[in-house]
Amino acid sequence: RAIVILRNPKNAIPSYFNFLYEVKNHLEGHSTRAPVEAWVAWRDVHFDEEIQLWKEHLQYWLSRFDANKRLIMSYEGITDPVAGPIFATELSDFLRQSRGVPVIERESVPCIWKIVIRYRGDAAAARADQSRRRLNLAAPITPEIHRSLQEAAPVAPPPPSQAAAPGTTTLRSGASFHPYTGPQIDRMIGVFKELTTEFKEEVRVGQILGAYADALNGVKQAMGLPVS
Secondary structure (H helix, E strand, C coil): CEEEEECCHHHHHHHHHHHHHHHHCCCCCCCECCCHHHHHHHHHHHHHHHHHHHHHHHHHHHHHCCHHHEEEEEHHHHCCCCCHHHHHHHHHHHHHCCCCCCCCCHHHHHHHHHHHCCCCCHHHHHHHHHHHHHHHHHCCCCHHHHHHHHHCCCCCCCCHHHCCCCCCCCCCECCCCCCCCHHHHHHHHHHHHHHHHHCCCCHHHHHHHHHHHHHHHHHHHHCCCCCC
């Protein structure tokens, strides 16, 4: 059994680069977004590799487990302020089918979702921050990450005025704008279409990928480019 959480690569790839940037510059995890110029330089070197890895990740999990043995969810859905508790309940129901997995009462799931996902309350935020730090410290630096770290531009930490506000330990400071070129956007949309065709019986996957394509077409429209 497996739980697979997808995130639009439009946002997942920059988020990964922010992680590399923080490690490279010895910054707190989830504290700082990399400058746009650093992102663009790294993006143009690594984009093709990263979108291919994103595609292969989904192919692997969809091929390895039967549909009744896995749950496909989106990061956007599980963190949505309206739909999030609904998806969290679905996750709880899926876990309840597994032997030896303790699950809280179904009616308590929305409350727990608010604490875990939305970090409501200073105590919950502090516990989440401590857990995140332990995970970051324990994570091995693979050769691929080491290579990417060497290419993540070293830049001085932001001034205190740009630091993350107290109680928002999951939010990074800095500009959230991470641009792509037209061909890069087309490649992401192309990957979604390829996966939708390959796994045409996976209704939820098709819905998620369709939403991702719509979001990217919105970016293309804002850039004055024709939609795909």
